Amino acid sequence: MKVLTGGLGARRWIVWGAIAFGALFLGIGLVLTGMSVSFLASAEHARGTVVGLDWRYEQRSDSGGVSRTRRVREEPVAYPVVEFVSADGIRRTFRSDTGANPPAHEEGDGVEVLYRADSPEDARINGFASLWLLPLVFGGIGLVIAGIGTGVAMATRGRSRYVSTRR
Template identity: 65%
Template sequence: MEVRLRGRGAARWVTIGFLAFGALFLVVGLVLAGESVAFQSDAERAPGTVVALEWRNDSSGASRKQRENDEPAAYPVVEFTSADGTPRTFRSSTGTNPPAYEEGEKVEVLYRADSPEGARIKGFASLWLLPLIFGGIGLVMAGVGTALAMVGRRRRRAPAVRSAPTASTASAS
């Protein structure tokens, strides 16, 4: 399948699209990073224990063939006791394959006192994976958009430079 863009207008729209989506993804990544930083600074800390690994295959929107090839991910189920002495259990929203944690493993739990059901394991994936994914995609898209803009700018400037008379051409006539 071949796609051809005609004219400078289409190339400009592609460039603007890459820059706009790149900026949007960067902003989302920065917002998610800010939320992670705010969560960590406000969070209570408690020791926890991984009591189970819940294996799930979350490719709900994928095609049947893709779902058959996908391997399930292990989502840790963690028990901890909040500062008020209440035992609590939560399932991590981040799953991995191979599992990042083992049953019985001790972990540090971060939670807000006013909403302990939103607890997270203090780990790289649960705190920084989404900000890095969105930020990384944003950087790549913005980089492609910037490169396209620079190439387009050079192409627009090149004919003007070539058509200007040079000193040797002007003296020969």
């Protein structure tokens, strides 16, 4: 009978769990990338104007300095409200899904708008954050975690120690 010693079984589960978790996040990042590429391939372009900022309060947590207590605070985040004229001549307005503090756009700023001709209400500001931020975050986190898990698995491969016991 072979018995794992030194908690190697638990370590293997942790390593394989990290690889699986990383692969899942990497997969989500790839799907989001595909969605952005698909959107760009069929998107119409229009010139838009930021007509306002929709300020919303969002919860942020911080570590509270040296102590281990976590404080939750609300901070205002500005989401640009953009107006544009679609190819069918109709004036449309949408609120961007990407907000920031300080605001990335001010009222009156001109922006390039991307939208689907068959559903102009699905519009986005043509910018890095609105198109690539989520794919980059999910894909990056997945790549790092899966890479670390794979590196640990490769480094410890062949180092398992089995102890034979006789009955």
